[in-house]
Amino acid sequence: MTEHGTHGTVIEQVELGKGGPLVGIQGLGCMGMSEFYGDTDEAEARATLDAALATGVTLFDTADTYGRGRNEEFLAPFVAAHRDEITLATKFAIERNDDPHYRGIRNDRGYVRRAVEESLRRLGVDVIDLYYMHRRDPAVPFAESVGAMAELVQEGKVRRLGLSEVTGAELREAHAVHPIAALQSEWSLFSRDVERSAVGAAAELGVAFVPYSPLGRGFLTGSFADASADLSAGDFRRHQPRFTGDNAKANAALLAPVREVARAHGATAAQIALAWVHQRAVHGLTVIPIPGTRKASRLAENAAATRIVLTEPELALLEPVASRVVGDRYPDMTFTSAAREA
Structure with missing residues (x-):
């Protein structure tokens, strides 16, 4: 390192x-x-991008579905100003339309090729550093979808390939079609189903693991107790099973050991949650969490978590948290890796 x-x-x-x-x-x-977390102060968000780069954050993650392309467009000026300093990741596969509730999954070759051209245009670049399949449609063989992605590498439109929310068996199958550089799936103190097979496969194949939502969509920070009561109307967490009603009350109680460890380190709950994720990097596995934030102050807090080393007794105290979480990660788990585990 x-x-x-x-x-x-x-x-x-x-x-x-x-x-x-x-x-x-x-x-x-x-x-x-x-999108998804209520209104954004764009000036503050742009300042956060600059603060991230100054801190040594160089992997910037977006997707064509975020804001239906607006997030890629928002990043474009920053990317243009720092193209040689950053690694740019975006994704395809979640199809949107004028119905705000519609989410389709497309992995077919024609969609892959169309999606990459639109992302290249919105981002204002000639090549995407890391291109993910955002979700898997099991009806489309990897030979078609990953094969189409491999064509983009051969054509110089994409440098490396990634997958999101796939099982260990699916990762191995895709890797046999074309080398996969990164696997991005939800992984945190609140969400550990990836440990069933995906984590081991990534370590075996030399695939970097990129945990999304490493702070449990903010719940592990302790900044809200019940999404339906504490968050704005435009916040998608108001509809997540884990964060509302009786589930929220039960899960909020699980933060007690996180806070206990945080006090011992003079740290925040968020920093302990991130430190835990970073310490999953064992047995040759590279772990690169991508916590999201729109504030430079939170960015600095998150970066400082990389310096925290949890002791074995502290890790033991945190170990049972995920097994006690109540509620699914999404209202519809159909297109997650957990739904396809044997």
């Missing part, structure tokens, strides 16, 4: 997949800058 950055906490760098480029050991999820 090497160090990188110029201001504040300087985070280490690791390879993005076997033989891949060096990136900051923590990335930035940009989804919330355009």
Whole structure:
């Protein structure tokens, strides 16, 4: 590992997949800058992008579905200003239309090729550093979908391929079609189903694991207790099973050991949750969480978590948390890896 950055906490760098480029050991999820978490102060969000880069964060994560393309467009000026300093990741597969509730999954070759051209245009780039299949449609063989993605690499439109929310068996199958650099799935103290098979497969194949929602969509920060009561009307967490009603009350009680460990380190609950994720990097596995934030102050807090080392007794105290969580990760779990585990 090497160090990188110029201001504040300087985070280490690791390879993005076997033989891949060096990136900051923590990335930035940009989804919330355009949708899902209520209104955004764009000036503050742009300042957060700059603060991230100054801290050594170089992996910036977006998707064509975030804001129906608006997030890619929002990032474009930042990307243009820092193209040689950053690693840009975007995704395809979640189809949107004028119905705000509609989500379709498309993995067919024609859709892949059309989606990449639209992302390249919105981002204002000639090549995407890391291109993910956002969700898997099991009806489409990997030979078609990953094969189409591989064509984009051969044509110089994409540098490396990634998958999101796939099982260990699916990762191996896709990797046999074309090398996969990164697997992005939900992984946190509140969500550990990826440990059934995906984590082991990633370690075996030299695939970097990129946990999204490593702070449990903010719940692990302790900043809200019941999404339906504490968050704005435009916040999608108001409809997530884990964060509302009786489920929220039960899950809020699970934060007690997180807070206990935080007090011992003079840290925040969020920092302990992130430190836990970073310490999943064992047995040769590279772990690069991408906590999302729109505030530079939160960015600095998150980056500082990379310096926290939890003791074995602290890890033991936190170990049971996920097994006691009440409620699913999404209202519809159909297109998650958990739904396809044997």
